[in-house]
Amino acid sequence: xxxxxxxxxxxxxxxxxxxxxxxxxxxxxxxxxxxxxxxxxxxxxxxxxxxxxxxxxxxxxxxxxxxxxxxxxxxxxxxxxxxxxxxxxxxxxxxxxxxxxxxxxxxxxxxxxxxxxxxxxxxxxxxxxxxxxxxxxxxxxxxxxxxxxxxxxxxxxxxxxxxxxxxxxxxxxxxxxxxxxxxxxxxxxxxxxxxxxxxxxxxxxxxxxxxxxxxxxxxxxxxxxxxxxxxxxxxxxxxxxxxxxxxxxxxxxxxxxxxxxxxxxxxxxxxxxxxxxxxxxxxxxxxxxxxxxxxxxxxxxxxxxxxxxxxxxxxxxxxxxxxxxxxxxxxxxxxxxxxxx
Amino acid sequence: xxxxxxxxxxxxxxxxxxxxxxxxxxxxxxxxxxxxxxxxxxxxxxxxxxxxxxxxxxxxxxxxxxxxxxxxxxxxxxxxxxxxxxxxxxxxxxxxxxxxxxxxxxxxxxxxxxxxxxxxxxxxxxxxxxxxxxxxxxxxxxxxxxxxxxxxxxxxxxxxxxxxxxxxxxxxxxxxxxxxxxxxxxxxxxxxxxxxxxxxxxxxxxxxxxxxxxxxxxxxxxxxxxxxxxxxxxxxxxxxxxxxxxxxxxxxxxxxxxxxxxxxxxxxxxxxxxxxxxxxxxxxxxxxxxxxxxxxxxxxxxxxxxxxxxxxxxxxxxxxxxxxxxxxxxxxxxxxxxxxxxxxxxxxxxxxxxxxxxxxxxxxxxxxxxxxxxxxxxxxxxxxxxxxxxxxxxxxxxxxxxxxxxxx
Ligand SMILES: Cc1ncc(C[n+]2csc(CCOP(=O)(O)OP(=O)(O)O)c2C)c(N)n1
Ligand code: SF4
Numbered sequence: 223x224x225x226x227x228x229x230x231x232x233x234x235x236x237x238x239x240x241x242x243x244x245x246x247x248x249x250x251x252x253x254x255x256x257x258x259x260x261x262x263x264x265x266x267x268x269x270x271x272x273x274x275x276x277x278x279x280x281x282x283x284x285x286x287x288x289x290x291x292x293x294x295x296x297x298x299x300x301x302x303x304x305x306x307x308x309x310x311x312x313x314x315x316x317x318x319x320x321x322x323x324x325x326x327x328x329x330x331x332x333x334x335x336x337x338x339x340x341x342x343x344x345x346x347x348x349x350x351x352x353x354x355x356x357x358x359x360x361x362x363x364x365x366x367x368x369x370x371x372x373x374x375x376x377x378x379x380x381x382x383x384x385x386x387x388x389x390x391x392x393x394x395x396x397x398x399x400x401x402x403x404x405x406x407x408x409x410x411x412x413x414x415x416x417x418x419x420x421x422x423x424x425x426x427x428x429x430x431x432x433x434x435x436x437x438x439x440x441x442x443x444x445x446x447x448x449x450x451x452x453x454x455x456x457x458x459x460x461x462x463x464x465x466x467x468x469x470x471x472x473x474x475x476x477x478x479x480x481x482x483x484x485x486x487x488x489x490x491x492x493x494x495x496x497x498x499x500x501x502x503x504x505x506x507x508x509x510x511x512x513x514x515x516x517x518x519x520x521x522x523x524x525x526x527x528x529x530x531x532x533x534x535x536x537x538x539x540x541x542x543x544x545x546x547x548x549x550x551x552x553x554x555x556x557x558x559x560x561x562x563x
Numbered sequence: 564x565x566x567x568x569x570x571x572x573x574x575x576x577x578x579x580x581x582x583x584x585x586x587x588x589x590x591x592x593x594x595x596x597x598x599x600x601x602x603x604x605x606x607x608x609x610x611x612x613x614x615x616x617x618x619x620x621x622x623x624x625x626x627x628x629x630x631x632x633x634x635x636x637x638x639x640x641x642x643x644x645x646x647x648x649x650x651x652x653x654x655x656x657x658x659x660x661x662x663x664x665x666x667x668x669x670x671x672x673x674x675x676x677x678x679x680x681x682x683x684x685x686x687x688x689x690x691x692x693x694x695x696x697x698x699x700x701x702x703x704x705x706x707x708x709x710x711x712x713x714x715x716x717x718x719x720x721x722x723x724x725x726x727x728x729x730x731x732x733x734x735x736x737x738x739x740x741x742x743x744x745x746x747x748x749x750x751x752x753x754x755x756x757x758x759x760x761x762x763x764x765x766x767x768x769x770x771x772x773x774x775x776x777x778x779x780x781x782x783x784x785x786x787x788x789x790x791x792x793x794x795x796x797x798x799x800x801x802x803x804x805x806x807x808x809x810x811x812x813x814x815x816x817x818x819x820x821x822x823x824x825x826x827x828x829x830x831x832x833x834x835x836x837x838x839x840x841x842x843x844x845x846x847x848x849x850x851x852x853x854x855x856x857x858x859x860x861x862x863x864x865x866x867x868x869x870x871x872x873x874x875x876x877x878x879x880x881x882x883x884x885x886x887x888x889x890x891x892x893x894x895x896x897x898x899x900x901x902x903x904x905x906x907x908x909x910x911x912x913x914x915x916x917x918x919x920x921x922x923x924x925x926x927x928x929x930x931x932x933x934x935x936x937x938x939x940x941x942x943x944x945x946x947x948x949x950x951x952x953x954x955x956x957x958x959x960x961x962x963x964x965x966x967x968x969x970x971x
Contacts, residue, residue: 275778276778277778278777278778280643287787288787291783291785291786292786292787293786293787293788293789293792294792296783296786298781298783299781300778300781301776301777301778301780301781301782301783301784302781302783302784303643303776303784303785304784304785304786304787305639305643306635306639306665306666306669308635309636309639312631312635312636312639312643313639313640313643315629315636315640316599316639316640316641316642316643316644316647317643317644317646317647317776319599319627319640319644319649320598320599320627320643320644320645320646320648320649321647322627323598323626323627323644323649324598324647324648324649327596327598327625329598329648329768330648352632352633352636353632353633353635353636353639355632356631356632356636360629
């Protein structure tokens with residue numbers, strides 16, 4: 223029997239120091255059929271570029287399955303396997319468990335192999351949440367769960383999910399004559415919930431592919447820190463959000479600049495804001511009004527000024543009052559005008 | 564320093580142990596050197612995991628043992644572990660098995676070998692814990708190999724055979740072992756436990772070959788297909804299921820050679836059928852009261868026999884039709900029910916009727932629904948059923964299905 227190892231070995235993945243240091247090799251390439259301007263497809267590409275070739279990717283049902291892998295063609299250069307809509311947690315866990323057993327028992331050569339399981343917001347924040355939560359407690363296995371959040375069940379034709387913003391027009395929440403706002407729920411805070419609720423999970427982060435190098439470096443850290451980790455990525459979706467595809471990056475930036483999508487990482491229970499979010503928290507740049515973000519998207523075209531004000535008030539509340547229980551002293555740090563770290 | 568006496572290794576032989584059906588399968592996991600096991604509680608299947616957990620805790624079974632948060636996750640975890648090359652085991656019962664249904668559906672479609680134990684249990688509601696076969700039978704159309712066992716010994720042996728067949732490259736399908744809740748899962752009997760060296764001869768390491776999900780073999784598994792490919796893929800799965808018949812026969816032959824225990828015809832057991840005029844057919848631990856009743860009835864000169872079906876998928880159509888057409892009438896006992904089905908029968912009766920349709924001699928068939936939800940099947944029940952089958956054999960009018968042992 224091979225010498226017992228506590229867990230599978232971890233890769234050394236130093237952060238890319240600037241865009242010029244990012245390798246040219248691609249592991250998610252041509253062959254996919256995503257919409258023009260699809261940020262989620264870019265997330266796939268950056269995610270696996272950051273991880274490198276010794277990686278296994280598991281993908282739950284959704285746009286990033288259906289549009290990326292068509293029988294007899296595939297955009298994946300690394301091994302890839304489909305998993306069920308609610309199973310990204312189980313897929314990552316099962317694959318990592320197999321690698322650990324086989325390496326521990328000498329049935330496979332011992333080496334670092336990255337395991338990444340991704341899911342959409344529907345699969346990840348709704349039906350798959352219990353499996354992701356369970357998976358994050360299994361600290362002896364190394365894998366990353368990446369939730370790409372286009373804020374809808376996009377593949378089945380843009381239905382609202384637990385992560386769809388308040389009031390957005392989806393095929394399950396059209397504005398009508400009796401009810402202008404059919405979707406009244408506020409978006410779940412998945413990354414915060416998972417960070418707060420899984421004290422043994424060493425790394426949780428939010429990312430946005432508009433900041434590509436930052437995003438890849440979060441993936442590299444998640445994969446090299448050990449144990450199960452989680453990343454939540456906000457991905458503008460021209461089809462579901464109804465805007466010109468050339469504006470995808472700009473919308474991602476706006477989500478961050480308006481403070482709707484704070485960029486942060488929770489590493490060993492320590493909150494770090496990063497990028498633009500950190501600048502805003504430290505008062506170096508101003509938070510833009512959410513109106514700038516909302517008016518650029520058809521899905522909010524039915525909003526009145528009152529709706530925009532409500533949205534703004536909720537975002538302000540997050541910045542002024544939110545605390546992620548047990549983990550993040552968010553509010554006090556921000557009101558003092560400085561970010562933790 | 565005291566000299567330690569040199570003991571030569573004893574020749575490896577089987578050991579006799581008093582264990583339950585569930586424990587026998589846990590022992591099979593150890594003998595098969597299973598790599599990844601997942602657990603989630605539900606009676607009566609959870610007993611197997613209690614034994615597995617003890618083996619793991621005591622260092623007797625070296626595997627990744629994962630307590631999942633639901634059956635759906637349990638089966639998805641092992642599905643993916645198997646895709647990455649691990650030998651796997653899990654299981655469930657009743658509604659737990661149904662909760663995993665989506666995962667159960669995709670596992671054969673992806674040609675993933677997996678051995679599962681189903682501790683058969685009635686489906687809620689109303690909450691019922693006793694044996695009924697509808698849970699496992701729900702996967703009969705999905706590409707699972709499906710077998711019922713009768714004793715703890717057969718449970719252990721069949722689990723080893725199940726890995727061997729499931730992991731054969733010609734098959735690559737999951738296998739569910741039906742174990743009657745309580746009657747088998749919880750009942751102890753003497754079991755001969757083979758040494759692991761014998762098992763190693765019988766069961767080669769799992770080799771996923773060109774289907775292994777690994778960076779050295781960068782394949783895409785389960786890309787999305789539409790009408791342009793799905794029929795071909797379904798046909799491939801069917802061919803694997805067809806090949807399983809031959810692979811099964813080979814496995815039983817090898818099993819007999821290495822372990823010295825014979826099961827005769829792998830697909831079904833015949834009991835006192837040589838000169839029987841009528842037979843009863845059933846699955847699982849039903850055999851106990853039926854065999855007792857058959858012995859009693861034979862003492863009274865009634866020529867009655869019993870056929871206990873083991874392998875339900877692949878269904879032994881030819882073999883069973885050839886055997887059953889020898890008799891003047893056949894009674895099929897179902898511990899399950901198929902609502903609204905032909906002749907308002909159980910699943911087994913309908914399958915056997917279908918199998919007999921093309922037989923040269925087609926004996927009358929009487930279907931019985933009996934022992935649902937763990938209700939005891941008594942010797943008088945068996946006599947009553949036999950009497951109805953005898954009437955059918957004599958050409959008297961009988962109904963196509965009877966509910967036996969039900970309060971009026
Ligand atoms: C159990 C189950 N229910 C429903 C579906 C149908 N379905 C396929 S893709 C999809 C949308 C998934 O949405 P999301 O996870 O947000 O990913 P996206 O399509 O937005 O990329 C749904 C509901 C399914 N495949 N499985
Ligand atoms: S619908 Fe949205 S997420 Fe799906 S492929 Fe198109 S842009 Fe991407």
